Amino acid sequence: MVSNALTADRLGLMACHVCGLLCRRGEGAARCPRCGASIHRRLPDSLARTGALLIAATLLYLPANMLPVMSVTSLGREQADTILSGVVHLLHGGMWPLALLVFVASILVPVLKLLVLGYLVLSVARRSAWRPRDRSRLFRLVEAVGRWSMVDIFVVTLLAALVQLGDLATIQAGPGATAFGAVVVLTMFAAHTFDPRLIWDERGAGHDSGGDPR
Amino acid sequence: MASSPNSLSPVDAADEWLACPQCDQLYRRVPLASGKKAVCVRCGAVLYRCRKRGVEFALALCVSGLILFGVANFAPLLALEKGGLIQETTLWSGIGVFLVRGEWLLALLVLVTLILFPLLRLAGLTYVLYPFFRGRATAAGAARVFRLIHAASPWSMLEIFLLGALVAVVKLGDMATVMPGIAAYAFVGLILVSAWAEYVIEPRDIWRRIDNHG
Known part of the structure; x- marks a missing residue:
């Protein structure tokens, strides 16, 4: 282009x-x-660093989704919830707007982020010239939206801090919460180490033309 | 810094030129009408904005933010009532619960994203902006402080915490009664003030002022 x-x-x-x-x-x-x-x-070793962080995040994504993020103990009965089962509980409780919100923030956004950043790294490594403007947009979107995945961590934090009623009810954070938090942090770092200017680099030399900001 | 062997020299009239941070396209800076923004024609990234409000407005927001921050941190955030038992939680007691249970990674995450970095941002901005407001020379180390703020800002997650609190309260709805404390209102105010301050402050203008005074 x-x-x-x-x-x-x-x-x-x-x-x-x-x-x-x-x-x-x-x-x-x-x-x-x-x-x-x-x-x-350009940011040093951008592709290698982003790639490594993405691989680490992808590996942690498995325990983050399979292990319980929190467990509720109420009157001696313990119930552990993963991210997905938490969404299902919200749905069964008729709170579908919240279920949708948690689904988007905790499941959709992390997956999209891994996929999009992975694609961007590969496209730059292969010197793709395909729709650089759209790829730039995609990067900005992922960069802006990624932090919001932290919502679930804060939900668990608050519930665990609030519900300390001894035998009556206690909520504890599960190992999945730590893994999930790590996924969000790692993908944020991955976006941070990716240099979007690489998308536009090395596309041949032509005649010089400055630009005017619009 | 200027005498170190690896220090670089800025281009002549560096104020008049800028490169798109996302695609490296070079632009000559044009003055904008108040409230407008300059957008890169190539990749669509926002280059800079011209803000209507001045330094004194931003400073006022930061100082109010600091006051609200104090309230949000130490007043009770939420109270939980179940079967005659009432339990109050502050932000710090939430972190305490994690520490007691050995979940130090989650404790650290909460400490950094909800306390340290938001405070750093507000205090740092106040420190950098105050001398401008008084028409004095740039504060000592202002460049370093503003650089820290730049690095910390994606990790300051107050608004995400608010969304998480909403989800947590709804989830608790059928289990116990939740009452917002003073800190909850302070939090909402703090988030509004912080977001407003971020909107009002154009980092490139601050950098230019730091440069010209220092």
Whole structure:
């Protein structure tokens, strides 16, 4: 689509990842003269780091969904819930808007995030030129939405903190909660280490043309 | 920093140029009408915005946020009533429950996302903005503080916690009676004020001011 873009990189410049200051490219590791952040042409080892974090997150995704995230002990009866069975309970209780919300935040978003980031890493590794604008959008979406998966962790936190009524009722966080929290944290890091500029890199040189922001 | 061998030199008139953070497309900065934003023509990312409100408004929001933060942390958040037993919970007692049970990963997650990073953001912004408001020189280490804020902001999850609290309260509905405490209202206020402050503050403007004063 766009092969004639004038990028900072083509002029031998780098923009600081943190404060955006444009600098002349130097040798070796360097720091931004304005904010002091380490500055690179592109995020270092972006694909390898994102890929590794995604693999770790995918592995943890299994215990996160199979182990109970919390267990309710009420009058001597103990009931353990996984994420999915929690959604089913909400559905049976007739609270389908909440069930939908938890389903989207805890099941749909993490899966989509793993798939989308995995796809982006592969597409960049294969130097795909397919719809870079849409891939950029996809990345921004995943980056913005990923944090919301933490909702379930906070639900468990609050329930476990609140329901401490001894024999009457006690709620405890299960091992699945830790695994799920780790999945969310790892995928957030994975999005953080992915450099979206790679989507646009290496698509041939044409004639220079600056751009005007719209 | 300027004398270290690896320090880079910014481009001439660095204020006038910027690269899209998502695709590296180079742009000359154009002044925007108040309330408008500049969007990258290539990848669609937002480049910068022009905010209607000034520093004093943002600062006022941060200071109110700090006050609300104190209330939200130490006043009772929710009270649970079942069979004549009433139990009050604060944010800290929730963390305490996790620590007692050895779930230190969950305790850490809650501590970081609901207490440390939100506080860091509010206190840091107040520290950086106050000298601008008084027309003084930039605060010592302002660049470092603002860089920390940049790194911490995706991990500050107050609004997600609120959604989680909603789900938790509904889930408890058939089990016990839940009453919101003062901290619950403070939390809602804190989230509104924090989101507003984030909306009002344009990081690129702050960076330019830090640069020009420092």
